Amino acid sequence: MPILHQMQMSGNCYKVRLCARQTGVDLTLKNYGLHDGSTRTPAFLTFNANGRVPLLQLEDGRLLPESGAILFYLSQGTTLQPDSGWEQAQMLQWMFFEQYSHEPYIAVARFWLHFAKPEALETKRHLVADWHAKGNAALAVMESHLLGHDWFAGSRYSIADIALYGYTHSAAEGGFELSRYPAVSAWLTRVAAEPNHIDLDTRW
Amino acid sequence: MPILHQMQMSGNCYKVRLCARQTGVDLTLKNYGLHDGSTRTPAFLTFNANGRVPLLQLEDGRLLPESGAILFYLSQGTTLQPDSGWEQAQMLQWMFFEQYSHEPYIAVARFWLHFAKPEALETKRHLVADWHAKGNAALAVMESHLLGHDWFAGSRYSIADIALYGYTHSAAEGGFELSRYPAVSAWLTRVAAEPNHIDLDTRW
Structure with missing residues (x-):
């Protein structure tokens, strides 16, 4: 069974759990702490020189980091990827948008405002307005x-929706008001109604 | 003929020109200025609500932003993508790595240190050490x-190499010392020796 090296509260790791559940892939979870530097140890860096989770480890030892690449790998040949090359490119368009223009503000605001220790947040307080402007x-x-x-790519739910759902659904924890975005709010409800949906808190 | 909305000096736009040249796709270039806000005008935002280039416009009007998605679209069915699903996932792994862990430091340092006006750079001077640490x-x-x-994915040159070459080959303009990375330097030479390679300065 593949091992997912992960943190339960990370939206990037949640995306992989959600995709695995919806593609019928069983996983063994290996959990890392949010504050303990356990993904930057010499041992972990031999797994992923970039020192990050999620990291998928196949049964034969092959390793794949980057949530977007893991979503792509797990969903190959399933309905979670659109059929045409054009729609696959649109799917990736939104996945790159999420990692470049969305996650660095919405996920980062959530981390510092919701999970960081108060004294650590104070060192970042001057950045909050910029995170909120760019996240909005x-x-x-x-x-x-x-x-x-x-949906974001083609005419049905895909891994582009999973990628964007990961941190959008919990954006309120970063101080974002989702009620300002009625079409986003309606889409969040549609995503959560998909078969085999699991919440971020759901243990495997 | 497809139109590439672009800036000549942008590494993200260069990646698309290089890929198009190597896949035999002819393009009409529509150029935008680096400092004039021309990708944030109301007219441009109807093309790409995210206000960024590169943006590929097909002959039938369909629009595709995000350099990684455009590389994927242009190279479908060519040798610039590896054959197996696993290697395609590795290709995307490196393309997501580039947009999340590389471009925001190496491209941003190049922009501010090489292209920005001196008085503008002064407002960012306190960020340079962090860009250099994370870019290194x-x-x-x-x-x-x-x-x-x-190569980065599979056993041959692919769009993962193009994606990483875009800003790595010009990293010295952002104050990075590539001589500290001999394997990277040798790979840069291999990429530049591929058939139909063009430089960033090459006009279409």
Whole structure:
């Protein structure tokens, strides 16, 4: 059975658990702490020189980091990827958008405002307004797309929706007001109604 | 003929030109300025609500932003993508790594240190040490991989190499010392020796 090296509260790791559940892949979870530096130890760095989770370890030892690459790998040949090459490119468009223009603000605001120790947050307090401005800009881009589409790529739910759901659904923990984005809010409800959906808190 | 909305000096746009040249796709270039806000005008935002180039516009009007998604689209069915699903996932692993852990430091340092006006750079001067630390960490991850491999995904040159070449080859403009990374330097030479390679400065 593949091993997922992960942190339970990380949205990037949650995306992989959700995708695995919806593609019928069973996983063994190996958990790391949020504050203990356990993904930067010499032993972990031999697994992933970039020192990050999620990291998928196949039964034969092959290793795959990067949540977007793991989602792509787990969903190959399933309905969680659209059929046409054009729609697959659109799926990746939104997955790259999420990692570049969304996660660095929405996930980072959530980490510092919801999980970090108060004295650590104080060292980052001057960055909060910028995270909120850029995170709201990303939510506005999503809102603009969802005013005309039910899903992000093609005509059905895909790993692009999983990638964007990961940190959008918990954005309130970073101080974002999702009620300002009615089309995003309706899409969050649609995603949560998909078969075999699991919450971020669900243990494997 | 597809239109590439682009900036000549942007590494993200260069990746697309290089890939198009190597896959035999002809493009019409529509150029935007680096400092004039021309990708944030109301007219441009109807093309890409995220206000960024590169943006590929097909002859029938369909639009695709995000350099990684454009590389994927242009190279479908060519030797610039590896054959197996596992290697395709590794290709995407490195493309997501580039956009999340490499470009935000190496490209951003190049922009501010090489292209920005001096008075603008002064407002960012306190960030330079962090860009250099994180950019050097990304180069060290690349070095670690290249000590055991000629290419980033599978056994041949792919769009993962194009994605990483875009800003790595010009990293000196951001104050990085590539001579500290001999395996990266040798890989840069291999990439530049591929058939139909073009430089960043090459006009279309």
